Amino acid sequence: MSCLSAKVLTAKHKKTISLKTYPSLLLGRLGVDNNQRRKGVGKYICNWCLGLAMKLSNDVGCRYIILETTEKMIKFYIKCNFEKGKVIENEKGKLIWMYQRIS
Template sequence: MGFLLENCTFSLLNEEILKNANQFDCGHHDLNDFFQNDVLDYSSQLLGKSYCFLLDEDPKTIVCAFSISNDSIKVNFLPNSRKKNVNKQIPRVKQFRSYPAVLIGRLGVNILFKKRGIGKELMDFIKSWFIDPGNKTGCRFIVVDAYDEDDPLKYYQSNGFKFLFGDEAQERQYTGVSNDRPVKTRLMYYDLIELLAK
């Protein structure tokens, strides 16, 4: 058992929790702004749902939070080499133009709880959630548009995520980011079938 399951309560991140919670700070301005100011609008517009783990000994403390929504990987829009990577573990008769996925829109761990393995625990929780037999929808992949910064990229790579595109130039070409604008995020994916094989 890990810290989250032993010491925290899992909850939908709703208006009541936000009203009563201590300010959530995960050390990243954009993420903090989303969880403090945008999360309720995001939910009310049916764009996604956000969840959190609250500290049992102080339920005003949000240990970590994340948002998810429906997505897909559209392989027919990928370069051939990348299409092969995505299709690699899918039987030929089951290969389609797109595959169901869940998008992690935002994910953050409170800076008071960094360096305790909570980020890994949280990702393991999310992965297991979508292979659970009680899951109400088919979901083959988890995808994320990770900030193109060392820490987020290392985090997702250490949790088994792969880059959807081979490099930034290829990502630029296939996502329509012009050469005069920086690539701020990198598309990454995780194949949930890997968990079922263990």
């Protein structure tokens, strides 16, 4: 994970926090071997990252954990309590930013 300022939140969260950018931890890459899919490994990794983000947020002052994903993975991240943010289209297709507030 790395720390950055996010501009990819939905209007709902922008109304509750009056900042132009939002201090965030980026979940850069998450992958599970094909033989281990549908066994809860991905959800376990997401929960572990969220726990680490909660711990780090006290030291680095972050409010969100964010990630960029493709359309086919949205349902998985919604199950892990992430919300859809901005959708960016480029030559590779649609990339969706998702986020979760660090409690």
